[in-house]
Amino acid sequence: MTLEILTSDALSPLRHGFFTRRGGASSGIFAGLNCGRASSDQSEIVAINRARVAEAMAAAPEALCAIHQVHSARVAVADPEAAPPEADGIVTDRPGLVLSVLTADCQPVLFADAEAGVIGAAHAGWRGTLDGVLEATVAAMVTLGARREAIAAVIGPSISQRAYEVGPEFLEDFMAEDPGHARFFANGEGDRYQFDLPGYGLHRLREAGVGHAEWTRHCTYSDPDRFFSYRRATHQGEADYGRLISAIRL
Known part of the structure; x- marks a missing residue:
């Protein structure tokens, strides 16, 4: 099966993609394109999957730059x-390097100022987004020569509000930061709430002054044929879960 790669016109003409799980070599609960080295999938299979991603990005596997993600800013x-x-x-501002992030419900965000030749990628879960990882990524791009108003930022497949149930203490963390954050929460059952992570991410990106921000509107939880989901795997009692990869290059 060939790889399925979601793209956005906002990031053109740069080569980029939010890769779905389709087209990989993994099997079982990892079936498809699992690119997570920290998963319990076979390391050799993960390496094959990552090599396929690099090939799709017209790069050598060693050009695929990764980070050790820790839900930070x-x-x-x-x-x-x-x-x-x-x-x-x-x-980065170096042509040929492929920036990548892994997700399984958190927001994968790809950034580009094509004119300045500066790109970025971020893994933005609720904690990192609240702490400012999106703004920090924009600031780091500006340091390399990007202009805020020329940066396009696209949020890829993420958990949607209807699938993201949280407790009252979660809401309290956001309200302590800014009472205006209440608009990203809807009432759920009992004392539960439904949190709009992509909506919050778009808000933070626009407040950071980027020229364009959008979400691809794909929900990881609700489409198991195309996306891995940490929360879905947890609800189904699975021992582990695959990781989706998103990538961009100059």
Whole structure:
């Protein structure tokens, strides 16, 4: 099966993609394109999957730059010679490097100022988004020569509001930051709420001053044939889950 790659006109003409799980070599609960080295999938199979991604990005596997994601607001400048740093954002102005992030419900966000030749990628779960990883990624791009108003930012497949149930303590964390955050929560059953992670991500991107921000409107939880989902795997009692990859290059 060939790879399925979701793209956005906002990031054209740069090569980029939000890869679905289709077209990979993994099997079982990881069936498809599992690119997570931290998963319990066979490392050799994950390497094959990542090599397929690199080929789709017209790059060698060693050009695929990764980060050790820790739900932080830290951003690193890509260095293919170094070990993946602990960070949740990565930027570069070097042609040929492929920036990548892994997700399984969190937001994968790809950034580009095509005119300046600066790109970025971020893994933005609720914690990282609340702590400012999106703004930090934009700021790191500006340091490399990008202009905020020229940056396009696209949020890829993420868990949607209807699938993201949270408790009252979760709401309290957001309200403590800004009472206006209440608009990203809808009432659920009992004392539960439904959180709009992509809507919140778009809000933070626009507040950061980017020229364009959008979400592809794909829900990871609701489409098991195309996407891995940490929350869905947990609800189904599965021992582990696959990781989706999103990538961009100059």
